[in-house]
Amino acid sequence: MELTPRQKSVYKVICEYHRKNGFPPTVREICEQLGLAGPAGVHRILGILGEKGYIRSASGKKRSWRPVYPKPSEGMPVAGEIAAGEALDIWDHMDEYIPVDPALYGHKACFAVRVSGDSMIEKHILDGDLAVIRPQADVENGDIAAVLIEERMMAATLKIVRKKRSTLELHSANPAYPAMRFSGKARQKVKIIGKYAGLIRKE
Numbered sequence: 001m002e003l004t005p006r007q008k009s010v011y012k013v014i015c016e017y018h019r020k021n022g023f024p025p026t027v028r029e030i031c032e033q034l035g036l037a038g039p040a041g042v043h044r045i046l047g048i049l050g051e052k053g054y055i056r057s058a059s060g061k062k063r064s065w066r067p068v069y070p071k072p073s074e075g076m077p078v079a080g081e082i083a084a085g086e087a088l089d090i091w092d093h094m095d096e097y098i099p100v101d102p103a104l105y106g107h108k109a110c111f112a113v114r115v116s117g118d119s120m121i122e123k124h125i126l127d128g129d130l131a132v133i134r135p136q137a138d139v140e141n142g143d144i145a146a147v148l149i150e151e152r153m154m155a156a157t158l159k160i161v162r163k164k165r166s167t168l169e170l171h172s173a174n175p176a177y178p179a180m181r182f183s184g185k186a187r188q189k190v191k192i193i194g195k196y197a198g199l200i201r202k203e
Helices: 005-021 027-034 040-052 184-189
Strands: 055-057 065-067 076-083 096-098 111-116 130-135 144-149 155-164 167-171 180-183 190-200
Touching (some): 005 027, 005 065, 027 040, 040 065, 111 155, 155 190, 184 190
Antiparallel strands (some): 076 096, 111 130, 130 190, 144 190, 155 167
């Protein structure tokens, strides 16, 4: 069932927090992530998400809401677009699935993002491809990762991650695109969503 933009934003917070920490956020933490003053609206949205089957609750627990991930027969979720160029919005759609078992890419929580742009062409990642992402909060130097840049309004990009002392660099695989460098406080605004685990290309 389709979600409103506000419902999607709450669901995004729950999914991202759960993938990173292994347990869901509290209502207070959801409010903090979205910059909301009070919990009333979040409680109402949680109820709607539960009715629509996007989350499941366990009564009597503070962190009671958990995202409902697809069953193996439903395949791998596709979480919107990711840029191979300029940063774009991610997680536009969490209700689309492709008939692929996420476990084939090393983890049952793997998800796909649709590539937009040509900045990764030398890694044979093309516009329109589906990049498979394995959720994890860090990657090795030189790995390709899905990266969230908070200062760009929750935008995400697919880049090669290079770590140099106090500087984090995001490199394209296309000489037409300059590297993005973050140091000092700016580095704290860059968050790794997960490691690039493979590619799905439709003929």
